[in-house]
Amino acid sequence: MKTLLIAEHDNHTLSAHTAKALTAATKLGAVDILVLGQDCEAVAQQAATLAGVSTVLLADDAGLANQLAEPCAEVILSLASEYQGIVAAATTTGKNTLPRVAAKLDVMQVSDVIEVLDESTFKRPIYAGNAIQTVRCNEPIKVITVRTANFEAAGTGASAPVSAVSVNLSAALSEHVEDTLSVSERPELATANIIISGGRALGSKEQFQQVILPVADKLGAAVGASRAAVDAGYAPNDWQVGQTGKIVSPQLYIACGISGAIQHLAGMKDSKVIVAINTDEDAPIFQVADYGLVADLFEVLPELEQQLGS
Amino acid sequence: MKVLVAVKRVVDYNVKVRVKNDGSGVDLTNVKMSINPFDEIAVEEAVRLKEAGKVDEVVLVSIGSAKSEETLRTGLAMGADRGILVNTDDLAVEPLAVAKILQKVTEKEQPSLVILGKQAIDDDCNQTGQMLSALMNWPQGTFASEVALDDTQVTVTREVDGGLQTVKLSLPAVVTTDLRLNEPRFASLPNIMKAKKKPVDKLTPAELGLGEGDIKPRLEIVQTQEPAKRQAGIKVVTVAELVDKLKNEAGVL
Known part of the structure; x- marks a missing residue:
């Protein structure tokens, strides 16, 4: 064949x-x-x-x-x-x-x-x-x-x-206007080894950037987001992980402030190791996490960044 | 200008489906069914185009069993004008068959624009809009997060892996919706009542000129299984413990 x-x-x-x-x-x-x-x-x-x-x-x-x-x-x-x-x-x-x-x-x-x-x-x-x-x-x-x-x-x-290959295209039906592509020094989400993702708990675009990005850079990780975070405007659409976003399977996936809706789990549950950080100990994300930390991400992420540096 | 919107009746997105023990499929008895969320966004977009005075008529089409009439009524309550139900009874219709049926409906209705959800949340195929566009030999604007319509063309901003892409399509064209195109409205009670009186045409594939051979399933479903279950792991108490586990137990740092 x-x-x-x-x-x-x-x-x-x-x-x-x-x-x-x-x-x-x-x-x-x-x-x-x-x-x-x-x-x-x-x-x-x-x-x-x-x-x-x-x-x-x-x-x-x-x-x-x-x-x-x-x-x-x-x-x-x-x-x-x-x-x-x-x-x-x-x-x-x-x-x-x-x-x-x-x-x-x-x-x-x-x-x-x-x-x-x-x-x-x-x-x-x-x-x-x-x-x-x-x-x-x-x-x-x-x-x-x-x-x-x-x-x-x-x-x-x-x-x-x-x-x-010889190309003989017929009259174009559609015309390209522009691409608005995210420019990033970070690894590509779909093929990254480590991903850190943020959810609605981040509260704002500014906080998302202040809290998630430093840890991502320390880990050399790509950044992902839940649909809720993207819908709320905290993160761009091309960061969305889930059923209708990107499907990822990194070595390490760190979910921060993500409850774990089935649509999100669909996009990341084949990751090798999953870490969940969430204040709600009953959040469904903990059912798929290898390591769960019930804590406030605003407290533990800066601490994580520090410990990774040492 | 006329817009045709395709809507599918699917398991409600909040329902966690169960796989049948004998591997023959998922158990859909007594499960809540709803309009496919992406199709709901498609209806909303069409209704907004009508409210903006750019579109005169919004026609909905649904393909499936007689129960799909409920799905049409949902869209009619949002503001669409009339519905077409193509009754395929309990036959499993794959995206290619749906695209062929939609092709016939499109040829009959002659809309300037067809809007569909980018995928149905049951089979997750993400094919029908592209297939319809191919069969009609029309341009396509898939995964739309913004649609700007004028008399002769439609400009579609698409959600792509790297960010956003904008394309301009000459009409007639096919557009498929992504999540952030709009937030669908809740139908008001008076509109729900009004929708009950809106016309719904009932057709069969045969009446559209399609034989059984045109729409019979091409793929054979061998079995349906539960996905491999992930075991919940352990809870750690401190960041230091987490870092230690990731370094020394999981070996991923």
Whole structure:
């Protein structure tokens, strides 16, 4: 079975999502990686080093610069007849594009795969992760998005050939206006080793920043937030961890002032070690925490920062 | 201008579902059902567009059993004008089948804009809007946190992994909603009463020209299991103890 994996990147750097999605894709068979973008030759070169890749296909075109779903789907569809599998990481880019591809191919997509049992059988969470479904997909082309937090990254050291794909896009249906992306020196949330998250108990954007960020920087951690904190404006939307935000599985997840609604747990309960800090000892977050500290986060986080420094 | 909004009847978001012991699915008997929260946001957005004078008519469509009429009434009480129920009885309809049904309804109704929730909180697929957009060959603006509509185009600010992305779509177009697009209103009692009298058309997939083969499930559900349970750990009393455990017991610092 020949599989096409769609690379996750920003035209400069290949995201860690791709190496993880590759691990899932190789369980379906031989894998080619498709890089869609503009001036993204460097990304193709990075993809070519991933262990297990047959060929890297580079679709470089001004119309693909922002990886909008319509043109990306068009290029993927032009290549689809060569493949029995089309895979992408379940990022906002993958989720945006792949169903468009699946519908045009008249196949049903399998979303958010957490385990590949064989080339047509997959496990995926439903009901915010409260149940795990095993589905068999007998479609002639398996179109799959992969929850990368559940897969180890493939190794590097290979040197697959890179070959250019000709791109002939039809008239654009949508136009990119602007990106307002968060600029951060901290690790990316979805692939970080350590995450510290804040909830509504932080009380304000200023307090969120004063209390959470110093500890994050001391730990070299990414910063997350509960939906309640994001809705209240304490943290930007791209920090949200949960059913409808980002799904993470770091080595260490520190939940501060987060009660632990099922929608939040759905996004972080696969973390290796979970720490919960909350004043309410009955908060559901303690039911999944390896280490619970019933305390006021405003008192203990500065103390934690201090102790980490010593 | 006409807006079509798709709404799905799902398990209420506050309910923690139970997996059946025999692995055949989740137990939905006597479970509270509600409108999918993302679809409620979609209805609210459409009604606000109407209140702003940009839209003349808001039409709701729901696909499912006859009970989905309740979901339509919920949206009608929020201010939508009329509903369409496509009755699929107890057949499991996957996103691809729903997109095909919505395609037929869209062709029939000719809206300038279709708004859907970005995902349903039961199957968590996040596919239908993108699939409908593909089948119609329309542009798509998914995961919207802001929608600005004018006569010929819609500007959509999208919640993406790195922050926000703004795209401009020529109409007709498909938009899917994210959580922060708006806060849906509570329907007032008079509006709930009024909604009971609003028209709801009842159709079948066959009446829309779709055969059984068009909408039958493609995926075979082998089994449904409980997720692996996490054991609750221990409580620590001091920060020093926490740091010590993380360093020496868990080995993650």
